[in-house]
Amino acid sequence: MKIINVVGARPNFMKIAPLIEEMRKNPKIEALLVHTGQHYDKEMSELFFDDLEIPRPDIYLGIGSASHTEQTAKIMIGFEKVLLKENPDLVLVVGDVNSTIACSLTAAKMGIKIAHVEAGLRSFDRGMPEEINRVLTDQIADFLFTTERDANDNLLREGIPKEKIFFVGNVMIDTLLKNRKKAENSKILEELNLEKKNYATLTLHRPSNVDVRETFENLLDAFTEIQKKIKIVFPMHPRTEKKIEEFNLREKITEMKNFITIKPLGYLDFLNLIANSKFVLTDSGGIQEETTVLRIPCVTLRENTERPVTVTEGTNIVVGTNRDKIIKESLNIIEGKGKKGRIPELWDGKAAKRIVDIICKKLMTTLMDERKLDNRIT
Ligand code: UD1
Numbered sequence: 001m002k003i004i005n006v007v008g009a010r011p012n013f014m015k016i017a018p019l020i021e022e023m024r025k026n027p028k029i030e031a032l033l034v035h036t037g038q039h040y041d042k043e044m045s046e047l048f049f050d051d052l053e054i055p056r057p058d059i060y061l062g063i064g065s066a067s068h069t070e071q072t073a074k075i076m077i078g079f080e081k082v083l084l085k086e087n088p089d090l091v092l093v094v095g096d097v098n099s100t101i102a103c104s105l106t107a108a109k110m111g112i113k114i115a116h117v118e119a120g121l122r123s124f125d126r127g128m129p130e131e132i133n134r135v136l137t138d139q140i141a142d143f144l145f146t147t148e149r150d151a152n153d154n155l156l157r158e159g160i161p162k163e164k165i166f167f168v169g170n171v172m173i174d175t176l177l178k179n180r181k182k183a184e185n186s187k188i189l190e191e192l193n194l195e196k197k198n199y200a201t202l203t204l205h206r207p208s209n210v211d212v213r214e215t216f217e218n219l220l221d222a223f224t225e226i227q228k229k230i231k232i233v234f235p236m237h238p239r240t241e242k243k244i245e246e247f248n249l250r251e252k253i254t255e256m257k258n259f260i261t262i263k264p265l266g267y268l269d270f271l272n273l274i275a276n277s278k279f280v281l282t283d284s285g286g287i288q289e290e291t292t293v294l295r296i297p298c299v300t301l302r303e304n305t306e307r308p309v310t311v312t313e314g315t316n317i318v319v320g321t322n323r324d325k326i327i328k329e330s331l332n333i334i335e336g337k338g339k340k341g342r343i344p345e346l347w348d349g350k351a352a353k354r355i356v357d358i359i360c361k362k363l364m365t366t367l368m369d370e371r372k373l374d375n376r377i378t
Contacts, residue, residue, distance in 0.1 A: 008099025047266035120151025169346030205237035297338030
């Protein structure tokens with residue numbers, strides 16, 4: 001079986017790492033890795049290959065940044081050539097970024113089977129680019145692997161046959177559990193002069209938070225208050241950095257004495273940073289899950305989450321972008337009233353193995369049936 005695995009943007013790398021590792025152990029599988037190049041900075045891409053020991057991509061498309069339409073279209077054109085040359089039995093995509101939908105759609109147009117890892121998550125907010133990517137990818141996927149039971153319900157409600165849906169757990173958590181010990185060797189706390197549990201980590205990059213000046217400023221007002229009580233460390237996404245210059249917000253940031261902005265970090269440094277935080281402020285999806293497993297309180301700076309299990313079982317609270325609410329919840333946590341939570345079902349470090357086992361069994365059967373049919377016709 002020839003499988004093409006796709007990565008494009010930062011949150012894809014930690015999801016693909018355990019899958020590639022598992023596939024390469026299996027003699028029945030020839031696993032190739034394609035990197036679309038949606039993310040290309042050293043800090044947004046290369047560092048993750050090193051930290052997670054992901055083999056270098058077999059094929060690099062080098063697409064880069066552009067409008068969503070142009071980026072998606074360019075990935076499709078590049079990926080079609082790859083599929084024509086390699087003729088795989090399956091394309092495996094992860095998450096919800098533009099590379100996910102672009103490569104799925106290309107495969108679907110060419111009649112190639114698709115596996116979607118992290119299927120069924122829904123924010124029910126169609127203004128979010130990732131939500132469109134999720135809904136559309138799930139409609140054309142043949143194998144849908146889910147991380148939580150709510151995701152299965154969402155897929156069934158959208159008419160996906162239950163035979164295609166497999167609740168397997170969370171590959172991103174496979175990576176976290178595997179690397180947790182190794183991350184303890186990171187020197188990031190010393191480098192930034194931080195004391196364990198005496199700082200908060202912040203990440204912010206959603207277009208809805210940083211592309212609108214008023215919302216971004218309002219968030220900065222909340223951070224201005226919070227950093228009076230606790231140091232805030234902010235590894236900054238390139239999109240956010242650009243917006244700070246565009247909106248002339250640099251001064252507002254430098255005025256905050258306890259607010260430390262740094263470049264985006266690699267996987268191990270970032271894992272160590274959040275694992276030792278008092279709490280995390282974020283608009284990321286994946287970090288809501290990572291903090292749940294690390295049992296670190298998470299304040300989500302969005303109006304919704306596509307990962308409800310992190311709220312019902314984990315350490316997450318979804319506070320939105322209201323300044324006073326963010327301050328209130330953060331102060332609560334500083335006073336020791338953060339959620340402790342519990343680890344969600346099947347987030348046990350074995351999701352990649354379950355996925356590869358299912359693919360092996362089901363895909364092999366389908367391919368054999370199809371070949372039998374071909375033989376009968378010819
Ligand atoms: C993308 C994903 C988002 C994910 C995020 C993680 C989509 C629709 N969005 O958003 O789901 O949470 O990645 O980071 O796919 N840039 C650089 N260097 C890079 C990459 C980006 O400078 O290596 C800058 C460019 O100016 C670019 C901007 O960041 O235009 C945004 O990058 P893009 O890939 O469009 O989306 P993200 O905001 O990173």
